[in-house]
Amino acid sequence: MLDIVVLGLNHKTAPVELRECLAFSKNESAAAMETLKKYPAIGEIVVISTCNRVEVLMTTANTPKAVDAVKTYISEVKNLPISQFEESFYIHEGDMAVQHIFRVASSLDSMIVGEPQILGQIKEAYAAATNKKTSGVILNRLMHKTFFVAKRVRTETGIGDHAVSISYAAIELGRKIFGSLEGKKVLLIGAGEMAELAVEHLIRNRIGSIYVANRTFKRGVELAKHFNGKAIRLEEIPDCLKVVDIIISSTGSPGFIIKRDQIKGVMPKRRNRPIFFIDIAVPRDIDPRINTVTNSYVYDIDDLKGIIDENIEERNQESLKGERIIEEAVITFWQWYESLDVIPTIVALRNKFDAIAENEITKTMQSLKHLSDNDCQAIYKMTNGLINKILHDPTLFLKSNGCQGDRSAYLDITRKLFKIDE
């Protein structure tokens, strides 16, 4: 009987330097699948490689040999002695392998629990495997089940809720203040990766006009062009405060750029429409006392980090529910997998035929009451003989090596053909 094996490393077992060295590009993993599939010890294979993990999922009749083959292959392709990475590798076999792959796809094993990319990456890896025809009955079924489980975990638990990045946390807050962000005007003061990322997220939420203020006007114009906005000079900020709803600030200024009195003065002109400051700068740009002005809200980088920590904690809580869903799924998958063994299938097939015969004989006998006991015995005997003859060839075929290596496929078909799984 084949075994399911996962061999791999992830962010918990290997430092980033090693993961960089071992990561497979799309072409590399396709090539790896194709080459490894030809090894006699390896049945089906899917290679998953992301920036946080390299996983080789395979079926094998000889686990140690298959594991060695994969390790040697990686060592050759990546030009790295096995001893350098061997310790970072983990091996899961059987139902533990199934559980592992379910957990990875459901993002319970991710660096940030609940991040949604991993499922897409696994789908891509599987698509490449089907393309190269390196996956078969078992891994096909396993991968489909994996996608199903991952989706279930995402919809039935809250692991994907609540922002865990600064820019998403800021946007979530904006939604709690403004409802929809559609048409809201944004002022970006200064520049910086995080601030620009936040603006990009905002644009995806269909905000209105964008103003960009920068110490060097030229840089401001460039950024404004990038965001399809309007560049303004720093002196124009006070005027701008009358119209904008969201201010993202990220300058290197040592003092506050916007002070409380300024906002107090501008609120009547805004007709008290709410204003939301996102202060990503260190030291801070926005006077924190602005938060005490009615209808204005200030969040600095620490506040946002605080929210994120809370959210991560909440996701971890939710992941416990995910584990339960996965445990269930592992059990059902494993039941199916074990049924692919030859003997249980033959027994089940035989039972099914016996049951049918039994049923039919009982029916027939009811209208043949005049038959003697001997006659009845003869009918029983004949039925039995029929079943034996009918099942003789299929049984031999399933038991023999006639179905070259891919016995599980024939077993699966047999079970489907005769509907034995119900």
Added chain:
Amino acid sequence: MEIVIIITILLYVLSTAVYFAYLLFQKNYLHQTGFYLLAAGFLCHSAAIGYVFFKSGIVPVNNLHETFATAGWAIAGVFIIFKYKYNLKILGVYAAPLAAVVMLIASRLPVEPEHVKSVFNNIWLVFHAIMLLIGEASFAIACGVGIMYLVQEHAIKTKNHGFFFKRLPSLELLDTVGYASIVAGFTMLTIGLITGLVYAKTVWGRFWGWDPKEVWSVITWLLYAALLHERLAVGWRGRRTAIMAIVGFVVLLFTFFGVNILLQGHHTELIKF
């Protein structure tokens, strides 16, 4: 008729329970169930009131018991309209128990024998009572939304996102719904007061009698008028509107109960509100 009212109360109470479950577990089917239960209760209730109206031609607002029961009906009705218009799901957590409690209080109050005087059989009076009750129900909703606004604003300002932060909607939506319910309430209150004046004219031959109830009603009216004026003139919104909605409702409750208990006037003589 008794049985219909009991079913109504039962439905309101059930809806309350389901809405509380929604508050805890945040499952969509819960607030839907809560809403349907409340709507079913409202239909039963409407049937009961309609039955009385067609049988005897009076609106049941002749004593405290009936007024309470009709107020519960108005709260449920106004909530259904606002829920439908703004899809503010969490509002049910406030409106359903409010309707249920008002109905439970009503059921404990003595049902006095009907002694319909001719003064009650007047179209102006029917209008007066119904409009005021709907207006008051709107203000009750405004008060609830105001409380939600303050809770949510507190969570955002203090950066301490607790139990309610994710359960309550955005400040903007709360502000909009609060404003809309005050506008609706104010309109109804105005119509109710005018019809009251006309009714007074037809019965007592004068518009205005310096009755305490009348005086306090006008004070309430002025309070809400001031709130709306500030909103339109200088853009009062958010926190201040929310606080005013709560204060306004407290004053309204005083006008509703306090005046009858503490002060004497023709509304109390007639055991009527």
